[in-house]
Amino acid sequence: xxxxxxxxxxxxxxxxxxxxxxxxxxxxxxxxxxxxxxxxxxxxxxxxxxxxxxxxxxxxxxxxxxxxxxxxxxxxxxxxxxxxxxxxxxxxxxxxxxxxxxxxxxxxxxxxxxxxxxxxxxxxxxxxxxxxxxxxxxxxxxxxxxxxxxxxxxxxxxxxxxxxxxxxxxxxxxxxxxxxxxxxxxxxxxxxxxxxxxxxxxxxxxxxxxxxxxxxxxxxxxxxxxxxxxxxxxxxxxxxxxxxxxxxxxxxxxxxxxxxxxxxxxxxxxxxxxxxxxxxxxxxxxxxxxxxxxxxxxxxxxxxxxxxxxxxxxxxxxxxxxxxxxxxxxxxxxxxxxxxxxxxxxxxxxxxxxxxxxxxxxxxxxxxxxxxxxxxxxxxxxxxxxxxxxxxxxxxxxxxxxxxxxxxxxxxxxxxxxxxxxxxxxxxxxxxxxxxxxxxxxxxxxxxxxxxxxxxxxxxxxxxxxxxxxxxxxxxxxxxxxxxxxxxxxxxxxxxxxxxxxxxxxxxxxxxxxxxxxxxxxxxxxxxxxxxxxxxxxxxxxxxxxxxxxxxxxxxxxxxxxxxxxxxxxxxxxxxxxxxxxxxxxxxxxxxxxxxxxxxxxxxxx
Amino acid sequence: xxxxxxxxxxxxxxxxxxxxxxxxxxxxxxxxxxxxxxxxxxxxxxxxxxxxxxxxxxxxxxxxxxxxxxxxxxxxxxxxxxxxxxxxxxxxxxxxxxxxxxxxxxxxxxxxxxxxxxxxxxxxxxxxxxxxxxxxxxxxxxxxxxxxxxxxxxxxxxxxxxxxxxxxxxxxxxxxxxxxxxxxxxxxxxxxx
Numbered sequence: 001x002x003x004x005x006x007x008x009x010x011x012x013x014x015x016x017x018x019x020x021x022x023x024x025x026x027x028x029x030x031x032x033x034x035x036x037x038x039x040x041x042x043x044x045x046x047x048x049x050x051x052x053x054x055x056x057x058x059x060x061x062x063x064x065x066x067x068x069x070x071x072x073x074x075x076x077x078x079x080x081x082x083x084x085x086x087x088x089x090x091x092x093x094x095x096x097x098x099x100x101x102x103x104x105x106x107x108x109x110x111x112x113x114x115x116x117x118x119x120x121x122x123x124x125x126x127x128x129x130x131x132x133x134x135x136x137x138x139x140x141x142x143x144x145x146x147x148x149x150x151x152x153x154x155x156x157x158x159x160x161x162x163x164x165x166x167x168x169x170x171x172x173x174x175x176x177x178x179x180x181x182x183x184x185x186x187x188x189x190x191x192x193x194x195x196x197x198x199x200x201x202x203x204x205x206x207x208x209x210x211x212x213x214x215x216x217x218x219x220x221x222x223x224x225x226x227x228x229x230x231x232x233x234x235x236x237x238x239x240x241x242x243x244x245x246x247x248x249x250x251x252x253x254x255x256x257x258x259x260x261x262x263x264x265x266x267x268x269x270x271x272x273x274x275x276x277x278x279x280x281x282x283x284x285x286x287x288x289x290x291x292x293x294x295x296x297x298x299x300x301x302x303x304x305x306x307x308x309x310x311x312x313x314x315x316x317x318x319x320x321x322x323x324x325x326x327x328x329x330x331x332x333x334x335x336x337x338x339x340x341x342x343x344x345x346x347x348x349x350x351x352x353x354x355x356x357x358x359x360x361x362x363x364x365x366x367x368x369x370x371x372x373x374x375x376x377x378x379x380x381x382x383x384x385x386x387x388x389x390x391x392x393x394x395x396x397x398x399x400x401x402x403x404x405x406x407x408x409x410x411x412x413x414x415x416x417x418x419x420x421x422x423x424x425x426x427x428x429x430x431x432x433x434x435x436x437x438x439x440x441x442x443x444x445x446x447x448x449x450x451x452x453x454x455x456x457x458x459x460x461x462x463x464x465x466x467x468x469x470x471x472x473x474x475x476x477x478x479x480x481x482x483x484x485x486x487x488x489x490x491x492x493x494x495x496x497x498x499x500x501x502x503x504x505x506x507x508x509x510x511x512x513x514x515x516x517x518x519x520x521x522x523x524x525x526x527x528x529x530x531x532x533x534x535x536x537x538x539x540x541x542x543x544x545x546x547x548x549x550x551x552x553x554x555x556x557x558x559x560x561x562x563x564x565x566x567x568x569x570x571x572x573x574x575x576x577x578x579x580x581x582x583x584x585x586x587x588x589x590x591x592x593x594x595x596x597x598x599x600x601x602x603x604x605x606x
Numbered sequence: 607x608x609x610x611x612x613x614x615x616x617x618x619x620x621x622x623x624x625x626x627x628x629x630x631x632x633x634x635x636x637x638x639x640x641x642x643x644x645x646x647x648x649x650x651x652x653x654x655x656x657x658x659x660x661x662x663x664x665x666x667x668x669x670x671x672x673x674x675x676x677x678x679x680x681x682x683x684x685x686x687x688x689x690x691x692x693x694x695x696x697x698x699x700x701x702x703x704x705x706x707x708x709x710x711x712x713x714x715x716x717x718x719x720x721x722x723x724x725x726x727x728x729x730x731x732x733x734x735x736x737x738x739x740x741x742x743x744x745x746x747x748x749x750x751x752x753x754x755x756x757x758x759x760x761x762x763x764x765x766x767x768x769x770x771x772x773x774x775x776x777x778x779x780x781x782x783x784x785x786x787x788x789x790x791x792x793x794x795x796x797x798x799x
Contacts, residue, residue: 139621208632216625220618246628250636257737258643265724267733269647283726286652291643298639 031568039149041141042568046148047127048460051453053152054119055534058446060159061110066527068103071095073520075502089167097501101170102188104499106162108173109196113203114158116307116445118151121245124310124452125214125238127460131559132232134223134576136569139216143209150206154199161195169196172499174296177270177289181262184279193263197256204249204256211249214242223558225578230595232557232582233333237313240341241306247345248302255295262287290355297348304441305344308408309337311448312379315401318451319383321555322398323390324591326583329382336375336382343372353421354428362421369419376412380405391586395553396470397455403478404447410482411440414489429499432492435485443481450474453537458552462565463544469536473529480526487515556582556594626775630782633745637786640738641793647730648797654729658794659715665708666791672701673784676777683773691773692760698780699753705787706743713739735794742790745783752776 040046067086070079071094078093089099126144130137138144161168170188171179175196183190218231218239231239258269262284270292271284320327327333349357349365383405392398414436417423427433450473457465496509503509503516551560558578562570576596584593588604619627647653679694713723713736722728723736756772 139625143625208629212625212628212632215628216621220621220624246632247635250632251639254636254639254643254741257741261724261733261737266726267724267728267730267737269643269730269733272652286650286654286730288647288650291647294646295639295643 039145041137041145043126043130043137043141043144044460044566044568044570046144047123047125049148050118050122050126050151051460053148053155054115054123055537057110057114057155058119059530059534061107061115062527062530064103064107064110066524067095068100068107069520069523071100071501072503073517075504098167098170098187100501101172101186101499102168102192105170105172105188106158106168109169109200110158111442112173112303112307113200114151114155116442116449117207117245117303118203120445120449120452121238121241121306121310122148122151122210123449124234124314124456125210125242127456128232128234128559129214129217129238130221131459131562131566131570132235132557132582133218133221134226134558134571134578135217135221136571136575138213139221140213144213147206147210147213150202150209154202154206157195157199157202161192161199164191164195166190166192168192174293174300175259176296177259177262177292178274181259181270182274182276182282183263184276197260197263201253201256204253207245207249211242211245214238215246218242223575223578229331229334230578230581232313233316233327233330233337234310234313236334236337237309237316240337241309244302244306244309244341244344248299248306251295252299255292255299258295259292290352290357293352293355294348297351298345300351301348302344304437305340307441307445308448309340311404311445311451312337312408314448314452314455315383315404316386317557318397318401318455319386320583320585321455321553322393322395322401323387324393324554324585325386325390326585326587327382328385328388329378330581330583332378333382336378339375340372343368343375347372350419350421350424353424359421366419366421370416372419373412373416376408380409380412395454396465396467396474397451399471399474399478400447400451400454403474404444404451406478407439407444407447407481411436411438411444415440426495427492429497430492431488431496431498434498435488435492438485438488439481443485450477450533455553456559457537457540458547459559459562459566461541461544462547463540464547464552465540465544466536469532473533473536476529477526480522480529483522484519484526487519491515551594554592556584556592558595561594561596620771622771623775623778626778630779633782633786636741637738637790640734640741641790641797644734644738644793645797647734652729654721654731656716656719656721656732658791659712661708661712661715662791662794665705665712666788668701668705668708669784669787672698672705673781675701676780680770680773680777684770688760692757695753695757695760695776699750699757702746702750702753706746709739709743738790742783742787745786749776749780749783752779 036042037045040049067082070082079090080093082090082095083093086095086099089096089102095103126138129135158168166187168188169175169180169192170186171193175193179185179189180193180197181189183193218235222231258267261267262270266284268284268287270289271282271287274282274284276282316327316333347365347369349361350369353362353365387402414432418427418433418436454465454470457463491509491512494508494512496503496512500506504513547564550562550564553560558576561576563572578595579598580593580595582595585591587593675694675698679691679698682688682691682694716723716732716735721732723732753776756776759772
């Protein structure tokens with residue numbers, strides 16, 4: 001009964017006696033604009049809020065990368081428009097070094113946390129969990145709303161840091177001390193860093209509030225018959241994502257708390273023997289910057305799986321539906337998700353091979369890191385075998401799901417290179433690592449997100465996205481992503497370090513001037529294509545083709561049993577009961593058998 | 607219909623209580639992060655050795671007593687002895703504040719004995735004690751605030767609540783911060799020496 005109680009206890013003022021609620025689920029909420037669109041407690045609206053906020057951040061973060069790519073592609077060229085746009089940060093139309101570092105830092109922070117964490121798992125966990133497990137809403141809709149508003153506040157604080165006089169934080173998205181701990185170390189380390197750390201603390205709170213809710217909802221609020229092994233893989237992926245977040249974000253927070261004390265209260269957790277030009281020797285003694293790296297990467301590594309697991313879940317679901325075949329190896333998919341979740345906590349030091357880590361300790365981390373290749377390979381094998389001899393419908397969502405697998409393979413393979421501590425000595429902090437994580441985490445994560453948006457858009461807005469625009473969007477993004485990041489492998493192997501402001505002054509890297517220009521050009525084209533998607537998204541909300549059928553993709557999962565435009569509470573009347581797993585496609589001559597259909601007497605086993 | 611639903615729900619843990627349990631797991635991870643950092647740092651050079659403030663023993667006793675009073679408060683609530691319940695949660699909240707005060711005395715004891723917690727010249731060994739204990743105090747403060755809310759709800763004559771979930775959750779949380787402090791104290795005693 002808690003399902004009903006939670007929904008009605010919070011959203012409607014009038015008393016609702018329990019059995020009335022169970023029989024008559026059709027509610028007439030008298031919602032004002034504010035309770036419906038702004039301080040909404042409906043998980044579907046919160047999901048859309050996360051999605052659209054994430055999209056705003058994706059555009060800002062993407063634009064930052066275009067700006068610093070301009071500097072990399074055309075280091076001598078002056079762009080007067082930049083000076084009118086950025087003022088003193090682009091004096092004479094050339095992006096200044098401090099501005100360049102700030103752009104790189106903000107691009108990383110925004111994309112990793114605001115877009116691929118909040119925008120991806122915030123959107124799809126909120127949207128899919130109640131709909132696919134058969135719940136009226138989250139365990140605590142109020143906490144869910146708070147989670148969004150903490151994220152929103154984090155965004156506002158981060159945004160405001162772009163406008164302070166000394167600029168936003170510029171020491172890299174990892175915020176290593178001493179750059180992050182000492183205000184006198186660089187302009188961005190002053191107010192910019194204060195705002196960065198406040199924003200990130202708010203973000204951690206937001207993730208925790210969200211994650212607690214997702215876990216409690218999945219474990220407690222499933223409808224009748226929805227056993228754990230009948231859950232769609234999206235839900236399993238989002239479940240492990242939430243577990244990773246709940247266990248790793250607090251550790252990051254403890255790292256940040258120590259950092260705050262070093263910054264503001266004169267302690268020496270991370271600082272020792274420092275001399276700053278113009279300030280002199282600092283009194284701090286006995287600290288260790290490596291300590292911060294341990295605390296940071298203990299979150300930082302699970303964080304990359306927080307990004308990629310939801311994308312994996314979405315890809316699995318979309319692929320099975322559009323290949324009209326059951327997912328290959330459901331239990332293996334589940335087991336590999338579990339293995340990845342466990343291993344993700346045991347590999348963090350592979351980010352620190354060259355930081356002075358004990359090499360003997362490093363060899364354990366090499367072993368554990370390479371072990372992740374096993375569950376990853378299982379997943380790739382299962383995706384390919386799901387496609388094998390399928391009756392494939394190349395919908396935009398399906399294309400993105402296949403594109404995701406392509407990106408995951410090509411980005412994952414370079415992970416095997418980087419996981420070796422000996423090879424890492426050469427590859428560390430070069431463009432090779434930039435190529436690796438952009439393909440395997442950045443682009444693959446975005447592809448999972450696009451697959452999810454294209455697939456569930458009809459459920460979100462009751463309208464379709466335009467397919468032609470979607471295909472143009474897909475092909476340019478797919479080809480463009482490879483054209484941008486593939487050449488970076490060569491630059492990295494040649495030893496070109498990441499984060500440098502100007503490579504044209506280095507004899508060894510002059511040869512890459514044209515290549516850098518090429519990458520910049522493609523980056524601009526791909527960025528422009530994303531604006532096309534943005535247009536498609538917002539145009540279709542109002543003018544898109546209307547969804548006429550309740551189950552447009554012929555899918556088995558519960559969200560397609562709700563009305564085309566579900567109200568708060570999702571189902572009119574009772575929540576449907578579940579009788580089977582979600583992947584009965586092409587079984588016994590039926591194209592698909594929804595989860596709500598009871599198992600027939602003569603039915604074959606799957 | 608109703609009967610089946612409520613029977614199903616009976617075996618299940620209340621979602622809010624479940625959220626609290628996961629949140630506790632999350633807090634545990636935070637302190638695991640702190641104490642691991644402490645262990646790593648204590649094995650490196652320039653680590654100051656000093657003894658714990660004796661007042662921490664008193665604060666531990668206060669915390670243990672408060673765990674007993676919150677336990678009795680839940681018993682009183684379940685027996686519908688509301689007067690006793692109100693007194694007991696009030697005592698628990700006061701004990702929580704006393705605990706925080708005693709921790710504060712512990713900090714001043716360290717400062718008086720030349721062990722600086724923050725500021726220029728402080729050693730990470732002492733700063734860690736300050737930060738970890740301080741963050742724990744914030745968690746106790748959170749519990750005290752929750753107790754105050756329950757206190758006012760218990761005195762409200764307009765609404766009567768018979769749900770045992772809030773006091774049950776309060777109990778779990780309070781025993782948790784109590785256990786957390788005992789862990790931290792033992793940890794400090796053994797690892798720092």
